[in-house]
Amino acid sequence: MNKKLFKEIWGWLLHIAVAVALGLAIITFLGRLTVVNGNSMSPTLKNQNVLIIESVTPRFGTIKPGDIVVLRVPELLEGNQKYAIKRVIAKENQHVEIRDGKVFVDGIQLTENYINNEETYAEGSLYADIIVPEGCIYVLGDNRIPEKSRDSRVFGPVKEDRIVGKSWIRIFPFTEAGVVK
Numbered sequence: 001m002n003k004k005l006f007k008e009i010w011g012w013l014l015h016i017a018v019a020v021a022l023g024l025a026i027i028t029f030l031g032r033l034t035v036v037n038g039n040s041m042s043p044t045l046k047n048q049n050v051l052i053i054e055s056v057t058p059r060f061g062t063i064k065p066g067d068i069v070v071l072r073v074p075e076l077l078e079g080n081q082k083y084a085i086k087r088v089i090a091k092e093n094q095h096v097e098i099r100d101g102k103v104f105v106d107g108i109q110l111t112e113n114y115i116n117n118e119e120t121y122a123e124g125s126l127y128a129d130i131i132v133p134e135g136c137i138y139v140l141g142d143n144r145i146p147e148k149s150r151d152s153r154v155f156g157p158v159k160e161d162r163i164v165g166k167s168w169i170r171i172f173p174f175t176e177a178g179v180v181k
Helices: 002-029 056-060
Strands: 031-035 050-054 068-072 083-091 095-099 102-105 129-131 136-140 163-172
Touching: 031 163, 056 163, 068 136, 083 095, 083 102
Parallel strands: none
Antiparallel strands: 031 050, 050 163, 068 083, 068 163, 083 136, 095 102, 095 129
């Protein structure tokens, strides 16, 4: 009887260990759920939206301008926030210039039909006219109302290895479920 009980317990422990290892592998290498905290990406993403972010593209693919990414940057954020979700505007060696309320990358004005304000301001920012350093990205929130998004206008370019994942699908609220662009 003791041997049978021991085998039963050992079997359960083995199954639990495999499930935990599989779960950690999925979270680390494939993707995870994340909840948007704040309105810096409004109108594209709103506070408390629930997203699935994928981790494959940052590891093995290419992040492109226009992608929405989750960054682990606790030292750049206020309070005890650890992650930020922002849109990639430019990559290494690209020239970003914010002037006259518009964003220019390599001299070409961006068409930004996803922002909630007609103009983007960066008065007094050290990062309003910059060439993105190697291995870095320049990110902005879609909420361009002054003081509504803490992004590269405030803290400058971010190392690309800080990308945790790329937004993929919004699953909540259900009325807005679908691929995030």
